[in-house]
Every structure is written in C-alpha cells, then in structure tokens.
Amino acid sequence: MDKKVMYDLSYGLYVLTAREGEKDNGCIINxxxxxxxxxxxxSIAVNKDNYTCGMVERTGAFNISIIDESCPFDLFERFGFHSGKDTDKTSGIELGRSQNGVVYLPSHTTGFMSCKVVEKVDMGSHIVFFADVTDGEKLSDNAPMTYAYYHKNVKPSAGxxxxxxxxxxxxxxVYEGDPLPxxxxxxxxKHGADDFEKI
Ligand SMILES: Cc1cc2nc3c(=O)[nH]c(=O)nc-3n(C[C@H](O)[C@H](O)[C@H](O)COP(=O)(O)O)c2cc1C
Structure with a gap:
C-alpha cells in the first residue's frame, strides 16, 4: 500500500485541554x-501515552481550542512536543477558564468548546472519546488552521x-542520526519510519 494516500485526508488542528485536581494540561490533536x-x-482520538489522555479518561471533561492560522510554531512545540508528565505546559501563557473548570486558549484560536465524555472506545494505541458539547464560544473570525496549512507554512521545513x-x-x-532505524x-x-523524510 502507498501510505502517502493517507496524507490527503484533511484535518484541523486543536489544543485539547483537561484539568485533574490542580493540574492543567493539554496537547495538540488533529x-x-x-x-x-x-x-x-x-469525537477525539488521543494516544494512550499522552498524559492528557489519562486526564480526560479519569475526569470525563475536556475543552477543544480551535487553532487559527496566526498560531506560531512555539505553541505546537509547547503543547505537541512535550508531555505534561514532566512539565507545566500552561505556565507563562495567556489562558481562559470555562465553566467546566478546564482551561482554553484565548489567543491564536477561533474559539473553544467544552465537552463531557459520553462514551469511549479503546482502539489499541488510541482511545476515541465521544462527548457532548456543553458550552462554547467563538473568539475570532480568523481562518482555522488546517493540517495542510501547518505543513506548508508553520512546521520548519526539512530543507x-x-x-x-x-x-x-x-x-x-527530528530524529538526529543516520540511518533511521x-x-x-x-x-x-507515534507514526513509523515510513513517515520520516531525510533532512
Ligand atoms: C501537529 C500535531 C498533531 C498531533 N495530533 C495528535 C492527535 O491527533 N492525537 C494524539 O494523541 N496526539 C497528537 N499529537 C501528539 C501530542 O500532541 C503530543 O504527543 C503531546 O506531547 C502529548 O502531550 P501530553 O503528554 O502532555 O498529553 C500531535 C502533535 C502535533 C505536533
């Protein structure tokens, strides 16, 4: 199979946030x-290794902030390249808190929605959560960022x-080393070697 066919599925990009006890955390999802x-x-599909996944599983509540095209790579690094297991990803940035007690991102987003889990399905590597949207707010008229836009304009290019x-x-x-195992x-x-390109 040519796995490149999968690259043409269209996606948006989001910050999935949760709160457990006093701990706020979030990760990037598409x-x-x-x-x-x-x-x-x-529905959202979240890798079981993500700290946020366990938080959503245990609390049954989360927010989705819809990332817009003004969003810098920094925010992807903060929420998508580090785990809340080891760091406080929410320190030093502007955050809002919605009625469900969970944080959301008021900047570089078109808005957020608050969700309550109604069902979850174990898909092996990921858990798919189905949730009721209980609240939401539109924050800007900026264009929402697609995954294609992220690849073309935001992610540092290999060249x-x-x-x-x-x-x-x-x-x-980036995997630093050659050859790639x-x-x-x-x-x-969590994608495999087929999805890596040589720098
Ligand atoms: C562009 C991008 C898209 C991502 N999409 C997903 C996704 O859909 N589901 C997922 O579980 N992780 C996704 N990730 C990975 C998580 O954001 C990443 O593993 C994060 O560090 C987990 O943080 P946590 O351990 O604090 O939850 C994505 C990362 C990036 C940069």
Missing part, C-alpha cells in the same frame, strides 16, 4: 470531529534545517 448535531457531539537526520512528515519531530516510531505522534 482528530476532533463533529459526529452528530442533535445532540451536539464530537531549511541545520540539523542532520530525519524529520517526521506528520508532526515535524526501521522500527523507529515518532515519540510525538
């Missing part, structure tokens, strides 16, 4: 979808990099 309008329900190695075509993570799995988005 897998938010509206599944029904009445009731208003969405411009000073680092030698292989870059994950999916999220931009056949069993390499991106620690960020």
């Amino acid at each position: 897998t938010a979808l509206q599944v029904t309008t009445s009731p208003n329900r969405v 411009k990099s000073q680092t030698k190695g292989y870059r994950c075509r999916i999220c931009g993570y 056949d069993d390499c799995v991106c620690p960020i988005c």
